[in-house]
Amino acid sequence: MDWRPTILSGGESRSDDQIMAAHEPKAAKRVSGPGLTGGDGEPLVIMELLQRLRVKDVMRDHDIISVVRTDTMHFAQNLMKRNHISGVPVLEGKRLFGIVSINDIILALEGGWIGDACQKHMATNLVVLEDDMPLAFAIKYFQNYTFGRFPVLDKNRDLVGIVSQRDVMRVLMRELTNELTKLEGRHAASPEVGPSSKSEAVRPYYSMRQFIVVRNDLSNAGKAANEIKKMLGEAGVEKKIIRRIAVAAYELEINVCIHSLGGTITFILEDRKATVIAKDKGPGIKDVEWALRDGTSTANEWIRSMGFGAGMGLSNSKRVADVFDIHSTVPTGTTVLCEFNLPEKA
Amino acid sequence: MKIADIVKTLEGTLVAGGDSDRTVGTVVANDLMSDVLLNDGDDILLxxxxxxxxxxxxxxxxxAMCVVVHNAKPLPQTMCQVADTLGIPLVSSPLPKYESCxxxxxxxxxxxxx
Known part of the structure; x- marks a missing residue:
């Protein structure tokens, strides 16, 4: 499914223009995924949750209260009043034509058109979510728009659910509780494991960081590489080597972002070696040798318009690394490893 | 050639990232970021x-010591923020890229x- 994080079009792939990729005045500001890399300081467990959970995991997909286009605004008003909701989607079958909000009802009461059909006064410039988007995007949309709920469409552009802030909170609380229970269980089982344990503290030249990379979230892609570059600078690594490592980390990060379902960049810094590992959750590469050739890419036009997708990512990473390894399985995913030798410290 | 020279020569405006004393070492004119990453030059003017x-x-x-965006393209707010955070001078020029070159x-x- 080729969704785009910044475009909220119900009508993008449809011939009609009932629903447009339009933005409300407030919504003219940029929409992007939240800062999800470890560099922004969010707890890893939350970052993983926001990436793992999809909009379809939190949306309400049953008993969706709706009207049809020929229903009157008065009918919609009664429906909202009875069910204590502030808006109803206007549907024909599963196809979304618009939304009648409480604001539209107020205007209809003031203007004297409460008896008109919904299709005359419903909002048709809609902001929608797609069911396969990571939950991170839904949260960002709630931050960037004033709407209390979003319709959710599937890849066929059919309405499959509604998501409200309350739905997001409910599922997040449940999942966080589960994660905390798991963590507490693990901690109790092995109290000696942990970042503050003595075994970690006595390794002077060993550090590791992991960064979450969210699918198609190009507005954040590159943060991991920049953090890695910063770490290497602080560790006093030679500039030319820093640049090679940063190039590999950046290319791999972009690859995970634009070609995979999401994954991680892990960076390990040892006394004489630096390692960058990119691991994604699929869909895997059918022909790795083909993918390693310069200029071969499956990128779409959107990715190319962002300055990437020229098919040079893997070959660029291989070019700068001292050791390069790649394993890929369809559909499980791909792991790429780049190792860099570091000279002995003077 | 320093930031002030770039701004003057390209009739541009320094919009983010702050000024610096660095001078141009290598000039790279490219819209493909993987190509830019291939370049080994120092003090790149992009x-x-x-x-x-x-x-x-x-x-x-x-x-890189400076980034110039051409044709007076509107610059996303986040781009300016990233430039400020990373301390990369960002110049907006009304010229086409070829003319800049x-x-x-x-x-x-x-x-x-x-």
Missing amino acids: LTSLASDQAIRTANIVG VRIHDFLKAEAAG
Whole structure:
């Protein structure tokens, strides 16, 4: 499914223009995924949750209260009043034509058109979510728009659910509780494991960081590489080597972002070696040798318009690394490893 | 050639990232970020049409001294923020990229000739 994080079009792939990729005045500001890399300081467990959970995991997909286009605004008003909701989607079958909000009802009461059909006064410039988007995007949309709920469409552009802030909170609380229970269980089982344990503290030249990379979230892609570059600078690594490592980390990060379902960049810094590992959750590469050739890419036009997708990512990473390894399985995913030798410290 | 020279030569405006004393070492005119990453030059002046955060992040990876975006393209707010955070001077120029290349070339040639 080729969704785009910044475009909220119900009508993008449809011939009609009932629903447009339009933005409300407030919504003219940029929409992007939240800062999800470890560099922004969010707890890893939350970052993983926001990436793992999809909009379809939190949306309400049953008993969706709706009207049809020929229903009157008065009918919609009664429906909202009875069910204590502030808006109803206007549907024909599963196809979304618009939304009648409480604001539209107020205007209809003031203007004297409460008896008109919904299709005359419903909002048709809609902001929608797609069911396969990571939950991170839904949260960002709630931050960037004033709407209390979003319709959710599937890849066929059919309405499959509604998501409200309350739905997001409910599922997040449940999942966080589960994660905390798991963590507490693990901690109790092995109290000696942990970042503050003595075994970690006595390794002077060993550090590791992991960064979450969210699918198609190009507005954040590159943060991991920049953090890695910063770490290497602080560790006093030679500039030319820093640049090679940063190039590999950046290319791999972009690859995970634009070609995979999401994954991680892990960076390990040892006394004489630096390692960058990119691991994604699929869909895997059918022909790795083909993918390693310069200029071969499956990128779409959107990715190319962002300055990437020229098919040079893997070959660029291989070019700068001292050791390069790649394993890929369809559909499980791909792991790429780049190792860099570091000279002995003077 | 320093930031002030770039701004003047390209009739541009320094919009983010702050001024610096660094001088141009290598000029790269490209919209493809993987191509930019291939370049081994130091103190890169990146001339591009790519008005996105990634142009700045790429510039940071290769240690570029300045990024110029052409045709007076509107610059996303986040791009300016990234430039400020990473300290990469970001210049907006009304010129097409080709015209910039010619002017930069002429400037550097004259500079080298003393």
